[in-house]
Amino acid sequence: MANPPYLYDAQELATWYRPNVNEVREEDRDSYRRAEAALLGVVTGQLSLARAAKLHGLCRKRLRRMVAHAPGVHADGMANGFRVCVPYGTYQRMPGASGEVSVPSSGGPGSIAQLLQALPAVRDLVERFTDPLPPGRAPRAFSRLHERICAELRRLDLSDHYPLNTPDHGRRALLDYLRRDRLAAVVPGTLELEPMAVHKLEDAFRGRLFDRTEFDAHRIDVEGTLSVELPDGGVAERPITTLWLLVEVEVRSRAIVSWSLRVGRGYNNLDVATCLASGLRPWSPRELTIPDLAYAPGAGMPTGLEPALASRRSRSIALDNALAHSALELEASMCRSRGGVIIFGRAHEPRSRPIVEQLFSRLERGALRRIPGGFEPAKSLNESRRRISKVPGNEHYFNLGAFEELLDVIIANYNATPHPALGSLSPLQFLRTQPCSAFAFSPDVAEQDAADLCTVLVPLVVHGNRPQGVMPHVNYKYVKYRGPGLDGRWELIGKTVLARVNRNDLRTLTLMKSVTAPLCGVRAADPWARTAHDETTRSLIMRWIKNRDGFSVAGADCAVVAYVGFLKSRMQTSQLAVDQLARMDAATRPVSRQAVEPDCYSTAITMATDGWISLDE
Incomplete structure (x- = not known):
């Protein structure tokens, strides 16, 4: 074939697939460019096949195969185009000019593909086989396919042709062909990826x-x-x-x-x-x-x-x-x-x-x-x-x-x-x-x-006993809370009210009529009302008291000061005391008197709206 059987115009050549030169290996780019120029000269009729092969330094047989394969359709639906110019590429064997392919008489490269082209019935069996083919031993479904192919070949009296004239009847060659074909196949609709749907809340x-x-x-x-x-x-x-x-x-x-x-x-x-x-x-x-x-x-x-x-x-x-x-x-x-x-x-x-x-x-x-x-x-x-x-x-x-x-x-x-x-x-x-x-x-x-982030709403029961003279109060974290707003409110005894608790300062609570309407403020009983302390500090103090380690706040002026003093006495024998003492910032700072004593008599006393006088510094 000295000249190509068909000539293609520029508009049709524009539809051919053209690989990106930058994606070709650097050492193969020169070979690709020469092959592309030779193919373009032949299919446009500017050069003969022999002249193009000699001018660009290509093998004439290779250029002839490139011209024959370029118009063919690839698995992705596009023409092979200029991808045939990529060095070391592998391409499917094509039928001759007459379109008639005979059953191979012996095994060799491309024998399975030639067999499938020659026998449409066998090709249909192979194309309908969709079972998975994992690495390793072939599954039983493949064995059944191979048996059906061998039975069809015997029916056609092809026992002396490939693959029945081989020891394994072409079993390994058929398995390799199917695996290679599936690896090279492009599933339609998988090249364009759609945006991933949000399935988890954190992805939003x-x-x-x-x-x-x-x-x-x-x-x-x-x-x-x-x-x-x-x-x-x-x-x-x-x-x-x-x-x-x-x-x-x-x-x-x-x-x-x-x-x-x-x-x-x-x-x-x-x-x-x-x-x-x-x-x-x-x-x-x-x-x-x-x-x-x-x-x-x-x-x-x-x-x-x-x-x-x-x-x-x-x-x-x-x-x-x-x-x-x-x-x-x-x-x-x-x-x-x-x-x-x-x-x-x-x-x-x-x-x-x-x-x-x-x-x-x-x-x-x-x-x-x-x-x-x-x-x-x-x-x-x-x-x-x-x-x-x-x-x-x-x-x-x-x-x-x-x-x-x-x-x-x-x-x-x-x-x-x-x-x-x-x-x-x-x-x-x-x-x-x-x-x-x-x-x-x-x-x-x-x-x-x-x-508000450090506050909680908790339900508390109002306790008290009018005959015995026990004033209405609430209990929270082992401590009694009273306030002027509860004095004389005997009708609240036994009722459940909401309390807004500042967890960083348990000296006072705010009782609520509802979630949004306040009732009154209450203050912790001595010795818990002097020094600000959080929920963790009170829990640690009550844990020492319950363990019966000789610690008690009964009779103390301030529970927190008594707690710090107890930790100092136990720090030589208890690691818990050391950690809790380090947590109390006041315990790690040296105690020093002020250079000038404050004038307590001239300091204005802040009077709360409910009549409670605050004596805190």
Whole structure:
């Protein structure tokens, strides 16, 4: 065939598939370009086949096959086109000019394909076979197909032809042909991918700013030592069990929204609520007391930005399934005050919250492990922790207030440091570049919501006995509460009322007629009404009392002061006492009198609307 049987115009050649030259291997691009030029010259009639092969340095037989295969239809429905010019390509054998193909007499390359072209009945059996063909031993369905093909060949008296004249009757060749054909086949409609439908709730809160924040708690890799003056003289030094850093981080900007520090073996849902509430209050720099400690230029928190930007809050919060995260008190306060969707992750899947996990790693490697007592935990059972800080932890005693001051500077400076995920921008700079949208979740009652986030509504029964002179009161957390609003209200005895409880200050409660209508305020009985204490502190005090370890608040002026004194006396023998004493910030600071005594007589006394006089400083 010196000349091609057909000539093609430019319009028809434009419909042929043309591979991208950049997708061809670099060492084969020159060969592809020469083959493309030769094929184009032949099919347009500009050059003869022999002239094109000699001019472009191609084999004449190869160019003839390219011309014959180019108009054929590929499995994707398009013409083979210029893809036949790709070096080392494999193509299906085509029938001759007459269209008649004979049954092969012996095995060889392409014998199965030639057999299927020669016998349409056998080809129909193979095309209707759709059972899976996994690697390894062929399934029984393939064996039945092979038996039917052999039976059809015997019926046609082709026992002396391929594949019946081979030992396995072409079984292996047929299996390889089917597997290769399925690998090369293109399923119609699978090249254009449709947008993935949202099947999980958390997938609906991804992509936009403040659509999602991630929350988690992390054990700080620092060995802390607590030093306390004992009541009988002397100083006791004991190590602290664990320091917990609770963090909420915004996903897109990588900005830390809120954080808090807790001491002890674990944390509870009140600690989580307190941390989330701090992300709603406006942030301002602290008055630093540590020498040479300073905020970096532009350091701060998202709530310290301009009012229009500081009021934004996330639409969803992703947490793990820790018990402190799934408590009913936290869920109720979240739904009532903060708003948003709570997304709980599965156990042992930190990759579902990758941003906050990576944040902890950055904070540890960049700052926290350089604190005195910093270390890198062991990565396997046969290894031990590796000390990172050059200063042992027992040379600098732990102080909760000073440590929180240091963390505030570290986190504020982190928000002002360029992040690799944001290019040359810091998290706060990225937030400033993103204007508030019309549908941004930014309520203007952040202070009120922050206070409500740490409150709960609980039903309480009003107790009392008029004949015995027991005034109406309510009990909450083992403590009696009374107030002028309950005096003389004998009709409420035995009734259930709602109480709004500020979990960070249990000195007072607010009794409610309904969810929104207040009834009166009540105050805790002595010795619980002097010092502000949260729900966790009262639970720890009552636990020591119930254990009958010789501790009691009966007759004490202040339960919290008595509790701190008891912890100091037990810290040499109890690790729980050490951790709880480190948690009490007042216990770690030295007691000092004011330089000038306040003039108590000239200070105005604040009178409450219900007639109760507050004697708190």
